Amino acid sequence: MLPALEKIASDPLSSDLSGISELVACLRPVRKSDPASALGQVLTLTRLLHDNPHYAAALRSYLLHLLSVRRQVSLYTDTGILSNDGFFHELRRRFAYRVLPPALDDRNLQDCLDIVFPDARDHLWLQAVPFEAWDALWQTIAMAGQTPPLPHNASLPDQGKTLTELLQAIQVLSYRISAIGMEPELIRIYSDVKAFESPFLMQNVELHTWMESYRRRMQDETAPMEDARHVLVLLDQCQEVVDKIRKHALRIGTSVSLTYRLLRLEQNLLRLRQLLALAEPDTNEDAQEKRRIGFALAMELVEAHNRKYTIRGLLAGNINLLARNITENASRTGEHYIAENRREFGAMYRSAAGAGFIIGFMALIKIIFSKLHAAPLVEAFLFSMNYSLGFMLIHVLHFTVATKQPAMTASRIAAALHRSGDGRNIDIESLVDIIVQVFRTQFIAVLGNLTLAFPMAYLLVTGYFRLTGSHFVDADKAAHLLHDLDPIGSLALFHAAIAGVCLFMAGLISGYYDNKALYTRMSQRVVRARWLTAVIGQRRAQRLGDYLETGLGGLMGNFYFGIMLGTIGTIGFLLGLPIDIRHITFSAANLAISMEALQWGVGMHTFILSAVGVLAVGAVNLWVSFALALFVALRSRQVRFRQGGKLLKALSARFFKKPGEFFWPPKDAPQAPAEPADGTRQP
Structure with a gap:
């Protein structure tokens, strides 16, 4: 110095x-x-x-x-x-x-x-x-x-x-x-x-x-x-x-x-x-x-x-x-993906079953497109349109794809964390309640998807066999579909993780377009489009605008999700990389198609391994998309959750005390009688 x-x-x-x-x-x-x-x-x-x-x-x-x-x-x-x-x-x-x-x-x-x-x-x-x-x-x-002496003629600063x-x-x-x-x-x-x-x-x-x-x-x-x-x-x-x-x-x-x-x-x-x-x-x-x-x-x-x-x-x-605004829109959407009582629980099952019904058809259409042996980019386009239009139809009919839930419910959980405390003192009990509700809702949604996707695909290929006398896919294709479900001998779980990332991205896209539709006042813009009102009329244009302002995010999220699912396999082929996607509901449909083609002529070990592969694919789909969505939702709200040990302990205690609540909601609470206008209470 x-x-x-x-x-x-x-x-x-x-x-x-x-x-x-x-x-x-x-x-x-x-x-x-x-x-x-x-x-x-x-x-x-x-x-x-x-x-x-x-x-x-x-x-x-x-x-x-x-x-x-x-x-x-x-x-x-x-x-x-x-x-x-x-x-x-x-x-x-x-x-x-x-x-x-x-x-x-x-x-x-x-x-x-x-x-x-x-x-x-x-x-x-x-x-x-x-x-x-x-x-x-x-x-x-x-x-x-x-x-210190200053130089001659120097002035002070x-x-x-x-x-x-x-x-x-x-x-x-x-x-x-x-x-x-x-x-x-x-x-x-x-x-x-x-x-x-x-x-x-x-x-x-x-x-x-x-x-x-x-x-x-x-x-x-x-x-x-x-x-x-x-x-x-x-x-x-x-x-x-x-x-x-x-x-x-x-x-x-x-x-x-x-x-x-x-x-x-x-x-x-x-x-x-x-x-x-x-x-x-x-x-x-x-x-x-x-x-x-x-x-x-x-x-x-x-x-x-x-x-x-x-x-x-x-x-x-x-x-x-x-991202806070995007995940906030996802959070509001996520509230519709949580069943809090038995009535909503049953409605979720019916909604998920409807989606499984449609996905059974989508799985067959994809195999039909693959039989065309079109150029890679044309095939990617056909696959993408099958996925996108199918998922958009599911959304329009108010059906539910189980794997789309985590990206929405994660934002809902993050919002609850933010409201409960400052990131250090979280109300663990209320958080456990939300997680239990999310878990059982996710369980019934997956069950609804699988209980119709598998039998619907099986019935369709069986009907095809009865009409044409030949199986929908040959034995080699069926064996290939079963191998793709092998959680040990194939890259099924890695491909399921890629699908989980796509699900997470679809959730962000959905939140982005929900935010965009609100910010740009989509309803008013649609009504002001003279060319549109001239074609469908003022009243229908108003209804369309109102629907887009609240539903554009869901439509665009499903559209882009379909694009991602349909193109990733082709991108992997063009780049020489072993990347593809595996989705639980389509995997269940593919299992049904394979078993019909082979006339159940496979060993019990192969069938059980494939069934376990379907469930493992679903678990990876859900976990990856949920983890990424929760991470982004927490970061967007500047929440630092440091009570993981307490949360796991509370969840374990709840599971051992009331395991049924994780799979079945409690009885609906009776509604309190309405009070008279004068404020007196009836005996």
């Missing part, structure tokens, strides 16, 4: 950054894995400056001079705040700058951080040092006198330059808040904000009054000074509007651009509060608190600088919020 301090003391009015860079390098821990070791270096520097006041004075003059000759506004207004270019432009910019970083201009204080803190982990050791240690170092430097730049940054942030707050997209979501009553505009008006009084105080210390509390109240009102817009977005949907604007608006509001706190005139009572805010801002700026080109940081701030 002494050589770095000697270099600074030799020319305290130098504009070169090498002195401060060398001093920071001395403070930086030798081992990056131990950022806390920087504390000892900071304490050593504090002791050196305390014992050598001329070094402290030289360092003070040097730092003030560095600040006085550089532009500071962009550091306060841009670092750590998203740009105005939009999410996708910012994403492209970060990708480009990671490959080829931009040129630097050391006249700009923002770019000086690249020279002084070049290591991407510098913010870690800076934050590892407690505030008290930094505060002691700061006061040692700030209290130093002007002891302009100590008011930083304050002037700070005020300019405050003004820039205020204008930005006004502009973002009056964006048409935000006003459309929350139309209660009137143009002349908007807190986004009024905060700028109030800030101008405060700025004028501040400038008068800078020229005349006896001039009256406006209180910044009026501005802070309006900033609080701006934040309340942002919160209301977010709540509205959960109900009517959101977009990437809206999410980006809200996040950027919140960043500007927070930064403006920080700068206002720093710019307020000093008082003895709040001097230390102001220093604490200043150090917190400094740490925030360095961290933002170190992470300014990270893709993950941009995605974490925006996609999580968008």
Whole structure:
């Protein structure tokens, strides 16, 4: 440290950054894995400056001079705040700058951080040092006198330059808040904000009054000074509007651009509060608190600088919020996939059985398409249309495919976690109740699918044999279908996991389009389509619009799910990779087709192994899609669930105490009699 301090003391009015860079390098821990070791270096520097006041004075003059000759506004207004270019432009910019970083201009204080803190982990050791240690170092430097001799004709650094730049940054942030707050997209979501009553505009008006009084105080210390509390109240009102817009977005949907604007608006509001706190005139009572805010801002700026080109940081701030809305729509859909009583339990079985009936036909149609021996891409198209149109028909008829449930119910569970606590204290009993309901609903849905898919496929191929005298598939094809169900001798479980990923993706797609339909007001758009109303009439167009606004997500999720199932095998063939899909209901139908073709002429071992393979495929389908959906739903709500042990213990206790509840709902609770209008209760 002494050589770095000697270099600074030799020319305290130098504009070169090498002195401060060398001093920071001395403070930086030798081992990056131990950022806390920087504390000892900071304490050593504090002791050196305390014992050598001329070094402290030289360092003070040097730092003030560095600040006085550089532009500071962009550091306060841009670092750590998203740009105005939009999410996708910012994403492209970060990708480009990671490959080829931009040129630097050391006249700009923002770019000086690249020279002084070049290591991407510098913010870690800076934050590892407690505030008290930094505060002691700061006061040692700030209290130093002007002891070193200055060069001839040299002037003292302009100590008011930083304050002037700070005020300019405050003004820039205020204008930005006004502009973002009056964006048409935000006003459309929350139309209660009137143009002349908007807190986004009024905060700028109030800030101008405060700025004028501040400038008068800078020229005349006896001039009256406006209180910044009026501005802070309006900033609080701006934040309340942002919160209301977010709540509205959960109900009517959101977009990437809206999410980006809200996040950027919140960043500007927070930064403006920080700068206002720093710019307020000093008082003895709040001097230390102001220093604490200043150090917190400094740490925030360095961290933002170190992470300014990270893709993950941009995605974490925006996609999580968008995913929250998508999974929120999935959560509301998931409520329909949970049977809470015997009436709903029976309805779920009938719904799942209807889906199994249709899937029996879909399995045969796929085999018919495979017999065409079409070109790979044509075959993929035919398979995709079979899956997509079949799943969409199942959705339109209000039937249920069991494997589509986990992606929806996982969001429902995550929503319950979020409402129950703060991520640390979760109501385990209520969570167990939900999981038991989900488990038995999933059980009856799978049972409903299988109890009709298997016999329906068997009856169809048997009827085909009776009519034509030949089996629907030959013995080789039947043996191949059975081999595909072997959980040990084939890649059935791996292919089932791929199908689970597709199910998870279908759930996200469904939530995305549900969100999009609400956000774009699909019902009104359909009614306004003159060509459509001319063809089907106003009333039918209104009904179609209402249906699409609530059902577009389900249709598109099933459509894309079918595309994924129909194309993955072809993609694997084209790339020479062993990838395909296995779905429990289609596997059950294929088992029925194979057994009919072989006239049950297989050993009991083969049949049992194939049946176990069907169930194993279903288990992998469900588990993979559920795990991925639950992970995304928890991350989107910023929930950290750390009570897995307690949950498993509670589930085990419930299973041993009431195992039947996992497979059959309790009796429906009798409805309480309605109370008379006068409030009296009947005996």
